[in-house]
Amino acid sequence: MPINYLDLRQQAKAEALKARTALKQVEERRAVAAALLQQRASDLEAIRQSVADAAHLDPRLRCALPSSEPLTHAGGLPAAPAAYTLIAADGSQINPNAHAPVHYFLVNLGAIRLQGGGDQAPDVFTHSDLHVAEYTRSGGYSEEMVSLERDKGERKLVAELAESAAQQPIITLTDGPLELWGEKAAGYGDDKAFSEHLSEYLAALEQLHQRGAATAGYVDKPRADLLVRMLEVLQLPEGSDAQALRARPLRGVTDAHLLRDLLQPGERSAVFGIQSQSAGRYFGHLALHFFYLNVGKPGAPWLARVEIPGWVAGNPALLDALHAVLVAQNNILGSYTYPYVLHRAHEIALVKYEEHEQVAQLIINELRAMGVEPGELSQKQAAKNLPGRRRFTL
Amino acid sequence: MNDAQAYKVGYLLRSAITGFVAGTRVSEQDAPQFGALVKAPLNPGMWIYGLIYAMNIDDDGTVRQIATSDNVDEVVVADNRKNRTVPLEISVLTVGHRREEAVSHLLPPRAPLSLDIVWQCQPAEVAEFTERLGYFRHILRNTANPELPAAELLAAHIHQAAADHPDGTWRQRASQEIITLLRDDYETLMQVMSALADAS
Numbered sequence: 001m002p003i004n005y006l007d008l009r010q011q012a013k014a015e016a017l018k019a020r021t022a023l024k025q026v027e028e029r030r031a032v033a034a035a036l037l038q039q040r041a042s043d044l045e046a047i048r049q050s051v052a053d054a055a056h057l058d059p060r061l062r063c064a065l066p067s068s069e070p071l072t073h074a075g076g077l078p079a080a081p082a083a084y085t086l087i088a089a090d091g092s093q094i095n096p097n098a099h100a101p102v103h104y105f106l107v108n109l110g111a112i113r114l115q116g117g118g119d120q121a122p123d124v125f126t127h128s129d130l131h132v133a134e135y136t137r138s139g140g141y142s143e144e145m146v147s148l149e150r151d152k153g154e155r156k157l158v159a160e161l162a163e164s165a166a167q168q169p170i171i172t173l174t175d176g177p178l179e180l181w182g183e184k185a186a187g188y189g190d191d192k193a194f195s196e197h198l199s200e201y202l203a204a205l206e207q208l209h210q211r212g213a214a215t216a217g218y219v220d221k222p223r224a225d226l227l228v229r230m231l232e233v234l235q236l237p238e239g240s241d242a243q244a245l246r247a248r249p250l251r252g253v254t255d256a257h258l259l260r261d262l263l264q265p266g267e268r269s270a271v272f273g274i275q276s277q278s279a280g281r282y283f284g285h286l287a288l289h290f291f292y293l294n295v296g297k298p299g300a301p302w303l304a305r306v307e308i309p310g311w312v313a314g315n316p317a318l319l320d321a322l323h324a325v326l327v328a329q330n331n332i333l334g335s336y337t338y339p340y341v342l343h344r345a346h347e348i349a350l351v352k353y354e355e356h357e358q359v360a361q362l363i364i365n366e367l368r369a370m371g372v373e374p375g376e377l378s379q380k381q382a383a384k385n386l387p388g389r390r391r392f393t394l
Numbered sequence: 395m396n397d398a399q400a401y402k403v404g405y406l407l408r409s410a411i412t413g414f415v416a417g418t419r420v421s422e423q424d425a426p427q428f429g430a431l432v433k434a435p436l437n438p439g440m441w442i443y444g445l446i447y448a449m450n451i452d453d454d455g456t457v458r459q460i461a462t463s464d465n466v467d468e469v470v471v472a473d474n475r476k477n478r479t480v481p482l483e484i485s486v487l488t489v490g491h492r493r494e495e496a497v498s499h500l501l502p503p504r505a506p507l508s509l510d511i512v513w514q515c516q517p518a519e520v521a522e523f524t525e526r527l528g529y530f531r532h533i534l535r536n537t538a539n540p541e542l543p544a545a546e547l548l549a550a551h552i553h554q555a556a557a558d559h560p561d562g563t564w565r566q567r568a569s570q571e572i573i574t575l576l577r578d579d580y581e582t583l584m585q586v587m588s589a590l591a592d593a594s
Contacts, residue, residue: 112473112477114469114473115469116469118468118469119468119469119472120469120472121469121472121473121475121476121477122469122472122473122477124477331463331464332460332463332466332467332470333456333459333460333463334458334459334460334461334462334463335459335462336459340460340470343456344473344477344478347456347478
């Protein structure tokens, strides 16, 4: 049956009406948040204390922590270094399919390393990692576990490529947050496997630190409200309890929405730390920080969140190099303000849909060559694969 | 063309009896020329000959976006030319074949296969294949095809091939053959003659 477009149209109308009302409310809340940001712009120590008190009430609190810059800081665009090495990596995967004849997954990593300030073509790298899950120690893999493998692999790849980088400073980029996600999503009874992934991930970060590289996670179109959540904490009356903390008076306002008018094109926000339950895993020079960067054009702001470790946050020269190179990268793809090297890393890593079938067939052929008969397609999938009814045409 | 060496034009992408298309990396685009005689293998001892009549470099969304930037960084240009898989497509019009030592200007019995290597012909081979001029009919058969600029192709080809004929009369014979073949098509004849005059 096709979608019931008649019903959908009515629902879409109702949703649009609700959105118009909600938008007005969000704008009012944004005005409150913006005023609070201005009022408390330099009150950094007191804010840190308030966040610490709130985190004591609710250890799961996830919000921004001010560093040394005022909350309303708008850092101008620094000069780009004359020469630098820029490395970006991205990953793509074929997820395991329980209905397929073979339960396998593939993580494909792509990377690009260019010498900024030169005219030589960059080097490109691919790394494909195939696992036939029936024959692994775990016996099976979820999509979340594959994502963990991919995210960890990206960081390890940039660390490896940074080792032989020719020019300093070295800047490495990956798409998405710097923090390794997936602990809960992976659904392990214990978090032993996640811990192993995390250890390798942190080792790669440490390797980048030793190399003196500025590493970053680039979040396009961020919807986070870490800064807004911090402002909510500041609004709590004295003696509030955990329940009061869970109220969200500024719900719906995002950080990007809040800072949009504060940052001119090319400017970055203050650098913030992150208060979160997982922050304990990233301590010292690995502590997670972030800033917002307006990579848009005059009259068309576009904010990205850039996540960086502590050693980059505390090194003005590295921070400036990262800031300047990111803005330059965002100017390459014309009207699309997204780092060119990340776009290229994605292109290199991408596993196309038609390649899924080819990889599966490759595994099946090899299994048969070894005398191992692969499994069978599930009855459900076989039925789904039947050709659909087609309209007769001349 | 006298100093041309055996040059790999590219790998065959698709083919038909009447023509084929080879793909090569964009960075190698300076080698093959419009109007050049090339060949692709068919069987051991058998080659298909053709003339390059078109070269295409397709764009994509990324290139279009980059092109709208104010200043395109040299590194980005180099990356797109060297690393991004945007092949130069070279279209070839089949004009004959060779079985062992026998050159024929008839169409070949079969089409060449994908990923066969397409080679540019060396001067002696060009002179041998073009000694007789029967293959002109394959070019002039396509005068109504806007994708195949017959007059320009003939002019470019004759200009190149004439250099491979040491006796110096070949160009005149070629012109006379064209006049004979196009005696009933004054408009096309004038186009070809005009292009030939420009190429001399």
